[in-house]
Amino acid sequence: MALHYLEFERPIAELEAKIEELSKLSETAGPGVFDAEIEGLRSRAQKMRRDAYSKLDAWQKTQVARHPDRPHFVDYVADLIDDFIELHGDRVFGDDQALIGGIGRFRGRPVVVIGHEKGRDTASRVKHNFGYARPEGYRKAVRLMELAEQFGLPVISLIDTAGAYPGIASEERGVAEAIARSTEKCLMLGVPNVAIITGEGGSGGAIAIAGANRVLILEHAIYSVIAPEGANSILWRGSRTGADAARAMKISAQELLANKIVDRIIPEPVGGAHSDREQTMANVAEAIEQELAGLDGLSAQELRKRRSDRFYAIGRTLQ
Structure with a gap:
């Protein structure tokens, strides 16, 4: 390759x-x-x-986060989840392949897994819409989270998207409402949920499945309200660059941790996650196991309270 x-x-x-x-x-x-x-x-x-x-500066980390060889959702599922069964459709409109989910076992523990898939070659990128989920993708996520709650299963979310799909059809089918419902469901879950930003965590398309008890991020991943190029276009009318915006927005894992927007950084091998998939998977698996163990035994009420405390605290101590 x-x-x-x-x-x-x-x-x-x-x-x-x-x-x-x-x-x-x-x-x-x-x-x-x-x-x-x-x-x-x-x-x-x-x-x-x-x-x-x-x-690496924030713009270079953005490039690494978008690297075409970086592990995708399907790779994490193949390496970390046993007996995975994909569940399709939102029971309203259709099956969005930009956001995939299902049930399986993580180190013997039954879990629900949800995540964005960008695709790797031309055919798969078209199939998965480059990771831009439509309303039916987020409604599918809600359905899967409700299933997790019904059976008392923890939820693992893997985030890697530049944002939700902004096309006319997506807007007509209520993408903003679908994102809001998915975000609400994350925050109100009565079971533990852990979110990992594996590449790009962009806008509402990311937060819709990242309202978790614990939000983790890979060392060279990014998390932002908008892509750096979009920030440059809107705030500076294109007079500067995406690199300038990335540096100003504090979107790197280290800056996000300092501002308590994420809870933990998962180290990557030298050269990025794409340089050593086996080591990356081992690091992610160990982090997930530790975080789920820390949430074991908590009541639904306590899980909700910890989530609300976590997200209400964001912004109070921004640097």
Whole structure:
């Protein structure tokens, strides 16, 4: 599979191209001829990647959060959820594949899982509408949360969307109302819910399934009321850049944690979640298990109170 390099990774890409070239030459020059040079270049590339990812700014983190090879909802389900059964449709209009959900087992524990899916190639991106959920997607989420409450199952939400779909048909079918209903259901659930922002957490399309007891975020993910490009367009009439907006909006995981908008940062491997899927999955699984364990045994009333206290506190201590 071809690697996708981001703009700030160009020096690393050039170095790894040299490594690839030397590796091909070594096949014809004989075994071991270029081993020392290749090993030296690999060590240098690893150091460059480690240095680059240790000081990413908000715009660079936005690029990493949108990386095409970053693990998607279907990957998390495949790796973390056993016996997953997808449940389709909102029982009103149709089945939105931008927001997927179902039941399964997380480390032996029955759970309901809901999340955005962007798709990876052209066909799947069209199928999943690039992760832009329509009203029926959020109504499906409400249906699944009601099912979780009925059977006493915890809810795990995986958020990765630039926002809800803003098309005319979506507006005609009441997308704002559907988002509000989904947000309300999250906040009023009588069972534990944990939300993880795995890539992009954008606008109401994200908060609709992120009104959880515990909101976690991957180290290089972002969470914002609007995409940086949209903020630039609306606030500055396009006179600046998305990069300027990203830096001003405090959308990185570290800034969000400092402002108590998220509760925990899940570390990513050096090079981002896409560079080591196995390690990423292990980190996410461990975080989910710890958070669910911390909510075990709480009454429905206590779970609701903790949620309300958590969200009412946002904004009181913003830096």
